[in-house]
Amino acid sequence: MSARIVMKLKVVEAVATTPEVLRLTLVHPQRPELPSWEPGAHVDLRLPDGRTRQYSLCGDPADRGRYVLAIKREDAGRGGSLWTHNNLVAGAVAHVSQPRNNFGLAADAQRHLLIGGGIGVTPLAAMARRLASTGADFTLHFCARSAEQAPLLPELLALCGDRLRCWFSAEGSRFGPAILGSPDERIHVYACGPQRLTDAVQTGLTAAGWPAERVHVEHFVPMADENYKPEPFDALIASTGAVVHVPADVSLLDVLSQRGFAIPSSCEMGVCGSCECGYRDGTVIHRDVVLPVAKRQDRMMPCVSRARTKVTLEL
Amino acid sequence: MSETSAPRHVEAFVHAAGSLAIGVPGGATGWQGTLLNIHIAPAASYEMEELDEAHCVAGRGIEGDRYFLGTGTYSPKPDTREITLIEQEVLEALARNDPPLQGGPINLAPIDHRRNLTVLGVPLNHLVGRRFQVGEMILRGGRLNFPCKYLEELLGSPVYLPLYNRSGLNCGIERGGIIRPGDPISLVD
Numbered sequence: 001m002s003a004r005i006v007m008k009l010k011v012v013e014a015v016a017t018t019p020e021v022l023r024l025t026l027v028h029p030q031r032p033e034l035p036s037w038e039p040g041a042h043v044d045l046r047l048p049d050g051r052t053r054q055y056s057l058c059g060d061p062a063d064r065g066r067y068v069l070a071i072k073r074e075d076a077g078r079g080g081s082l083w084t085h086n087n088l089v090a091g092a093v094a095h096v097s098q099p100r101n102n103f104g105l106a107a108d109a110q111r112h113l114l115i116g117g118g119i120g121v122t123p124l125a126a127m128a129r130r131l132a133s134t135g136a137d138f139t140l141h142f143c144a145r146s147a148e149q150a151p152l153l154p155e156l157l158a159l160c161g162d163r164l165r166c167w168f169s170a171e172g173s174r175f176g177p178a179i180l181g182s183p184d185e186r187i188h189v190y191a192c193g194p195q196r197l198t199d200a201v202q203t204g205l206t207a208a209g210w211p212a213e214r215v216h217v218e219h220f221v222p223m224a225d226e227n228y229k230p231e232p233f234d235a236l237i238a239s240t241g242a243v244v245h246v247p248a249d250v251s252l253l254d255v256l257s258q259r260g261f262a263i264p265s266s267c268e269m270g271v272c273g274s275c276e277c278g279y280r281d282g283t284v285i286h287r288d289v290v291l292p293v294a295k296r297q298d299r300m301m302p303c304v305s306r307a308r309t310k311v312t313l314e315l
Numbered sequence: 316m317s318e319t320s321a322p323r324h325v326e327a328f329v330h331a332a333g334s335l336a337i338g339v340p341g342g343a344t345g346w347q348g349t350l351l352n353i354h355i356a357p358a359a360s361y362e363m364e365e366l367d368e369a370h371c372v373a374g375r376g377i378e379g380d381r382y383f384l385g386t387g388t389y390s391p392k393p394d395t396r397e398i399t400l401i402e403q404e405v406l407e408a409l410a411r412n413d414p415p416l417q418g419g420p421i422n423l424a425p426i427d428h429r430r431n432l433t434v435l436g437v438p439l440n441h442l443v444g445r446r447f448q449v450g451e452m453i454l455r456g457g458r459l460n461f462p463c464k465y466l467e468e469l470l471g472s473p474v475y476l477p478l479y480n481r482s483g484l485n486c487g488i489e490r491g492g493i494i495r496p497g498d499p500i501s502l503v504d
Contacts, residue, residue, distance in 0.1 A: 272464060273463060289468075292468065
């Protein structure tokens with residue numbers, strides 16, 4: 001995660017798109033334009049208790065005036081969707097972050113195969129809008145129990161026409177990755193939905209010889225902090241070969257300071273960016289909110305971030 | 316906005332910087348400034364909201380602001396953050412890419428810089444350890460503000476380096492009151 005502005009947006013429309021899925025349209029009460037986004041992006045919705053939930057934007061990326069979300073009521077979930085269904089009615093205020101995208105369309109693809117299961121169709125709906133508007137070649141495979149339980153179905157039908165293929169299990173129709181055919185370097189595949197669907201897509205396509213870089217799957221990873229338990233690890237100092245041990249209850253920054261490394265620091269809570277340092281060879285558990293995703297493969301914030309077992313620091 | 320911790324402000328003239336600056340002679344005098352904008356945010360990362368009128372409370376902050384409520388990004392760290400100011404002149408320098416520290420001009424609007432008060436004609440870097448008046452409110456300059464990478468990440472704009480050494484002033488509120496854009500600003504002592 002990295003830091004993003006949170007906006008108080010106004011719900012201008014809240015309608016049921018299926019018996020379980022609420023479709024929300026949000027606008028900014030003061031600004032005519034919301035932050036721009038690309039298909040596949042999601043926002044964090046903040047709940048009153050401070051927790052956040054990620055929801056994909058499913059509206060038209062070309063429409064800067066509104067965000068559209070579709071949220072499924074999960075009666076057995078952790079309470080976020082129930083709160084949303086009960087409280088986000090027209091006129092209500094939703095606390096929503098600026099969008100972020102981990103699931104973008106590949107710029108070099110000549111054909112896009114989108115596979116959505118149930119509520120997982122939401123980011124693909126935004127992709128389909130962009131692809132349809134640019135005249136790109138695509139097919140959207142939509143898996144659901146039935147037409148009645150397929151979120152956003154009428155608008156997807158209108159948008160995609162015969163580029164929409166529905167797989168309704170109640171009608172005995174089931175999607176299988178074999179239908180995607182053999183690997184083709186011009187094609188990219190995107191899947192979002194229940195894990196058994198995304199697993200089936202990844203397993204099936206890998207077995208058929210598709211390279212991983214052309215198969216994109218959206219994962220919503222829970223916030224790192226909810227159940228985080230620090231564990232000890234060792235840090236190897238690249239310049240000297242020294243190994244320093246970081247106990248579970250002490251930060252890497254504190255250990256380095258005790259060893260005489262003059263690392264600038266300020267907030268010591270992963271937000272100011274002062275203590276950034278380089279690393280290689282190791283699995284770092286990033287727990288800051290400031291480092292951009294693109295820098296996380298070789299930079300870290302030692303005040304809050306840690307490593308699994310061991311890491312080599314560029315010091 | 317989950318649990319709010321009680322704000323822990325360090326009194327401006329007790330702060331490591333403010334306490335050293337009191338009584339040291341120097342600094343610009345005779346200036347007259349103006350309050351241009353007032354902004355608050357309800358919690359860390361929330362968009363700033365512009366106010367036509369703000370209620371300021373001595374020893375605490377602006378009613379409704381994250382550092383009044385204890386919900387700010389830096390609220391857990393004791394510091395002088397009751398109210399923060401930045402110069403309009405700095406925003407104008409960024410807009411003309413002066414000095415040319417980044418790729419080009421940066422438009423950092425008053426609603427985006429995340430300091431509470433945007434002021435014109437006030438030499439903020441001279442006011443650590445000084446008392447000055449904003450409308451009916453009296454402020455104490457506690458320390459120079461320092462840019463953070465967090466702002467850069469929030470805004471998606473490379474503001475860190477160009478704000479260095481002109482990032483504004485963190486103040487304590489000695490005498491609270493109601494302030495409005497247009498209020499005069501002047502040195503007390």
